[in-house]
Amino acid sequence: MSPPNITYRQAIEELETILRALETDAVDVDDLTARVQRSAELIRLCKQKLRSAETAIDQVFENLEEEDEEYPEE
């Protein structure tokens, strides 16, 4: 339902909106579950994004080795 490449800012803004709606009691009870699910989904996505793909840094090291060959010393 949400694009996987949602930015943290968008997520936070949406969470903020949901929170504000909840705080002001603007949410219909029928909507409540959907909203809460949406917020959980957003948080899950963001946390996943925060901790995902362990490969990234290893990639750097591969890069580093390649670069090392090009720049043998400083």
Place this chain on the structure above:
Amino acid sequence: MPLYNRRPEPGPAAAKHLPPAAMPLSELLARVRQTLSERFADSYWVVAEIADLTLPRSYGAHCYLTLSDQHTTGRGAQLKAQARATIWSARYQQLSAAFEEQTGLTLRTGLKVMLRVQVKFHEQFGLSLDVVALDPTYTVGDLARLRLETLRKLQAQDLLERQKRLTLPLGVQRVAVISSPTAAGWQDFVQQLREAPYDFALLLFPATMQGDDSPASIRAALDAIRPRRAEFDAVVIIRGGGSKTDLLAFDDYGLAAAVAAFPLPVLTGIGHERDEAVVDLTAHLALKTPTAVAAFLIERLARLEAALEGYGGRIRELAQARVQQETTRLNRRLRHAHAAAQTQLQDHRHLLHQRIRLSAQAPRAQLRQQEQLLTRRRHQLHRAARTALRHQEQGLRLRGRALAKRFRWLHRRRREQLLHRQFAVQLAALRLLHRQELRLAQVHGQPVPQGPAVRLLTPKGRPWKGPLRPGQEFLLRLPDAAVVPARVGGQLPLFLP
């Protein structure tokens, strides 16, 4: 002591005293040396730029410099003075340490320095200056001035604030790093990010971080990042593990401007202890060291995560509170509805009872009314019957009486008629008798005896005296001595003698 003493011009002065005769060069130069050593016996403070520099190759070696001075004459012409200078080994150790300490810089070409020099002349090597002292404060001041100029220029082009106006993404995870791949600072940076619980995608853009080439090298790295900027959240320029003092490259205007104008936020961690480099001022955020940058990035993600969890918690709390509230409300409504239903039920029951009562009452009342009516009717009937009976009785009685009267009348009349006839018959019989007797008497000639007549007697058998009144009873004594009771009926005397 003059800051800027005049360039010694020993040549023409010496020439005046020279005889026209030729002399060996060595003698001339010896005289020059002699004169110079006498004339410039002292040491002098001079200001110059280091045009070239040969640092000691090893401990105990000396430092050779080329000093130059760009000088504008009153007519606007550019004059350049230049001299070699030497800092002898022992003094170099002392001076360079003090200089580094104060300026944060090693001696390098391009620096403006103020030095106290002694003029030396050697027949073979020519003029040279022995550096006996170095005033770092001059360099500091000069660098500060340069820096200030750079800053003014940047300011004028609105480059100081441009990076600050960029928004750093909440989570900086895709990072383009400009560093020397061999620098310990880079290794530390990678290591620290790797140990963090968060995911970082780093891509190194190698650059020379030290020396005169570094501004161009770093700019080249920036240029390499620019077309791929969509792949990154930020650029990090780190430097560490190298010389602490070699930071002049980061005051470079071109580099500072390139950083300022870069479309992605640039974070710096170029490891220095003195005031911020100009690049730091134009960057989005300047941190002291690569480690500090790594810590900042991790902290930022940690804060982001905490914020997300905070939102989660708060939303959950609110939602639960909301559900609780709704449940309560629902329950209350349920109770209300229940109560209302019961009340209504009660009301309806009441109403029903009332109606039942009412509806029972009407027939009962009607019944009672009917009963009353019936009773009344019965009474009426009774009365009417009695009245009718009485009437009938009365009528009957009347009729009876009338009948009796009539009957009596008829009877009387009949009796009177009968009596009348009886008397008529008796009379006729008597007359017949009388006539017979008369005839008999005539026949026999005897007088006819006085025959007995009908006499009125009282009921007691005495002779009636006085008048007769209607209704009076009496006895009749017939001539044959038979006595019959009679009564006077009506006004008329029934019997006429």
